[in-house]
Amino acid sequence: MSTLNPLFTRLARSTFRSRFRLGPKERQYCWDKGADTIDQHAADFVAKRLAPAYPANDGKQTPMRGHPVFIAQHATATCCRGCLEKWHHIPQGVVLDAQQQQYIVGVIHHWLVLQMNPQN
Template identity: 70%
Template sequence: MRDENALFARLAQSPFRRRFHLGAKERQYCIDKGPAVIGQHAADFIQQRLAAAEPRNDGKQTPMRGHPVFIAQHATATCCRGCLAKWHGIAAHQPLTAEQQHYIGQVIHRWLVEEMNR
């Protein structure tokens, strides 16, 4: 896992990653649900879609829209095990530890907070 400040600096250099932003609907969803609920959604998505050593439909398991966390996952390269390996140094083909899942949640949370304050 990498230093978050260095990670966000690298993400800002990627034309693909920096094109992701919350729309009005996703912003309102974050406001309506609040950080605790959104954080729990992120934890659930990480557990259900990423934590297994070989996630189902890996590389295609995270929709591009429909929930603020999905958008954040693409913006932060936490959308699939390949991106986690490339951008975060989290090896594929082995289950995510609780510490790794927590880190991924923190990265998503940071992006959402920065996006909501943009």
């Protein structure tokens, strides 16, 4: 049993969070780039857009589309510092440490794996 199961159970109960899905274009992008590259993109986005104590445009810094990681961030409530605090209990106003950033990338990765391998 994954330690993320309780989180994903809660996310599934959210009408907003549960509506996000990868489209054919995003799925193909994931297949073309591979998990390691997508994880690196996620790590870069987290480091630049979420890790600062007070990110620029917080609450609006993650687009709703354009990259599989962006969609995953909205689906997993890792899109802004407010969502990180509400859903993941990571406080606002402090720089994210390496462990927190790795956790966020892990959450994003887990959601992407679920999307790429649907359990029909």
